[in-house]
Amino acid sequence: MSDRIQALADGALAGDRRSLARALTLVESERGVDRDAARELIARLEAASSPATRIGITGPPGAGKSTLIEQLGLRFVDGGKRVCVLAVDPTSSRTGGSILGDKTRMSELTRKAGVFIRPSPTGDGSGALSGRTRQALQVLGSGPFDYLLLETAGSGQADTEVAGLVDVLVLVLAPGGGDELQGMKRGIRELADLIVVNKADGETRQLAQSTASDYARSIPAAGRGAVVSCSALEGTGLDELARRIGELADSAPDREKAGQARERDASGAIGRLNHVALATTNVEEAAAFYRDVLGAEVSEPRPMPEHGVTTVFVRLPNSALELLEPLGEDSPVSGFLKRATAGGMHHICCEVDDILAARDRVREQGVRILGDGEPSIGAHGLPVLFLHPKDCFGVLIELEERASVGSES
Numbered sequence: 001m002s003d004r005i006q007a008l009a010d011g012a013l014a015g016d017r018r019s020l021a022r023a024l025t026l027v028e029s030e031r032g033v034d035r036d037a038a039r040e041l042i043a044r045l046e047a048a049s050s051p052a053t054r055i056g057i058t059g060p061p062g063a064g065k066s067t068l069i070e071q072l073g074l075r076f077v078d079g080g081k082r083v084c085v086l087a088v089d090p091t092s093s094r095t096g097g098s099i100l101g102d103k104t105r106m107s108e109l110t111r112k113a114g115v116f117i118r119p120s121p122t123g124d125g126s127g128a129l130s131g132r133t134r135q136a137l138q139v140l141g142s143g144p145f146d147y148l149l150l151e152t153a154g155s156g157q158a159d160t161e162v163a164g165l166v167d168v169l170v171l172v173l174a175p176g177g178g179d180e181l182q183g184m185k186r187g188i189r190e191l192a193d194l195i196v197v198n199k200a201d202g203e204t205r206q207l208a209q210s211t212a213s214d215y216a217r218s219i220p221a222a223g224r225g226a227v228v229s230c231s232a233l234e235g236t237g238l239d240e241l242a243r244r245i246g247e248l249a250d251s252a253p254d255r256e257k258a259g260q261a262r263e264r265d266a267s268g269a270i271g272r273l274n275h276v277a278l279a280t281t282n283v284e285e286a287a288a289f290y291r292d293v294l295g296a297e298v299s300e301p302r303p304m305p306e307h308g309v310t311t312v313f314v315r316l317p318n319s320a321l322e323l324l325e326p327l328g329e330d331s332p333v334s335g336f337l338k339r340a341t342a343g344g345m346h347h348i349c350c351e352v353d354d355i356l357a358a359r360d361r362v363r364e365q366g367v368r369i370l371g372d373g374e375p376s377i378g379a380h381g382l383p384v385l386f387l388h389p390k391d392c393f394g395v396l397i398e399l400e401e402r403a404s405v406g407s408e409s
């Protein structure tokens with residue numbers, strides 16, 4: 001096992017395409033045995049000497065992110081940069097992947113020597129980035145690339161998360177969409193280094209330019225001037241855009257070094273609330289309630305047979321709700337619903353920096369851990385533990401280890 005992982009790590013560090021592809025498949029795998037191997041691989045890859053600068057390209061579906069990435073990528077390659085792309089597709093976990101979609105959209109870039117393009121499912125279907133995405137970034141980032149372009153769709157919580165994972169964040173928007181601006185989380189507007197209004201061509205040229213001016217007026221003073229319009233289709237404004245992004249990337253502070261300086265808290269104390277999980281006998285109806293009655297954004301239901309539940313994520317500006325419907329014979333939520341037949345709060349999940357330190361801390365205080373006390377891999381692909389509700393004032397508490405790449409922000 002270890003020799004195999006070492007060979008995979010060596011291949012990935014050297015930029016061998018097959019090794020990179022296999023390493024990515026390993027970290028994206030949902031199989032338990034693969035999760036252990038993936039952690040070992042990531043630990044070996046941390047030896048990478050000069051990780052790629054990460055450029056996040058985010059924005060609503062259809063704004064033209066893939067088209068733009070191909071055009072920017074071609075310009076970076078012409079400028080002598082080595083480029084790779086990770087396109088995270090929130091729909092692919094449901095539809096089985098739009099791998100061909102993005103590859104054909106980037107067909108010219110795909111053919112360039114030394115360029116590596118990889119579509120990746122987000123994992124939990126919530127649009128939020130999973131632990132797997134973070135690991136995929138680490139794999140690609142450790143290869144011999146100058147720039148790692150990360151494509152993610154959506155707006156809201158997922159975007160704010162992206163900001164913590166990249167060195168430069170570019171927000172791509174389509175012309176018009178004043179509602180989008182209203183709906184867009186303030187955080188993302190402030191976190192973006194550049195806002196690009198795409199499709200400044202044909203009938204939407206004028207609209208793109210006025211949208212760009214609107215955005216420029218509405219974002220905080222520090223961000224003014226950071227709004228540009230372009231046409232990824234016709235190429236207008238792209239040389240200038242590529243130059244500006246390149247400048248931002250080359251002057252970005254060394255995130256790896258900053259990350260290393262930011263020691264993990266080894267006290268085992270709990271950190272951010274990750275989500276509150278709510279059990280229900282009908283996840284579709286519950287999702288419709290959060291969407292239609294309360295007006296929240298909800299994901300599609302996702303069956304997770306390995307966890308015995310079908311889940312829906314309800315996105316909130318500062319956290320998430322996870323709706324759980326039992327799946328299969330021995331679902332962990334079936335017992336709960338026998339007592340609380342109308343459904344109810346099943347558990348809360350808090351993040352910790354170091355899952356083993358957290359376990360030792362609570363154990364010393366006499367709190368029991370459910371199961372054998374060994375962390376298992378939870379729905380986000382990260383190690384988790386559950387604390388006994390009888391020792392926690394009646395509340396089932398899940399502790400989840402924070403992902404290894406800086407995710408706070």
Ligand SMILES: Nc1nc2c(ncn2[C@@H]2O[C@H](COP(=O)(O)OP(=O)(O)OP(=O)(O)O)[C@@H](O)[C@H]2O)c(=O)[nH]1
Binds near residue numbers: 200
């Ligand atoms: N007119 C015009 N159309 C564009 C431009 N850029 C992209 N498109 C078109 O917009 C559609 C969506 O483009 P994509 O590049 O796939 O957009 P995306 O943001 O990657 O979409 P998702 O990955 O599905 O979220 C395609 O039909 C493109 O051809 C542009 O600058 N002008």
Ligand SMILES: [Mg+2]
Binds near residue numbers: 067
């Ligand atoms: Mg795309």
